[in-house]
Amino acid sequence: MVEVYLLIGVAVIFFLLKGSKTKDSHETINEKNELAMKNKEVLKEKIQNDLKNNKIDHVFVSIHSKKYHTHKCRFYNDTMSELPLDIAIKEGYIPCKICYHKKKISV
Incomplete structure (x- = not known):
């Protein structure tokens, strides 16, 4: 028991x-x-x-384009890679005319 x-x-x-x-x-x-x-x-x-x-440190880029975008751009999607702005510029990326149309960007 x-x-x-x-x-x-x-x-x-x-x-x-x-x-x-x-x-x-x-x-x-x-x-x-x-x-x-x-x-x-x-x-x-x-x-x-x-x-x-007006200070942007990182931008988003796609393998299909040579433009960089903000996370709020209508062309932004989850497949994009995040890069520091200065690296994106050195690699030949240019600002998207939609998301950077009025912004002055400083690194």
Whole structure:
């Protein structure tokens, strides 16, 4: 009879430990999501500040064109690569007339 209680006790401890590990992994996932959201907010603020100050650090380029774009351009898509502006200029890229029509760009 003691063996049965011992077995039940081990089973209960096993399930409690398993449950706590699941909780920890969910907490870890939530922490990672919160950190990702903070990083996204910081990046968004940096882009907005750069645009306000007319300072663009990075641009987006495609293998199909020699023009560089902002992330808000209608020609921007997720297949584009991000490059520092000075590298894009050195590689022969020119500004898109749609997204840079009124902006003066400084590096």
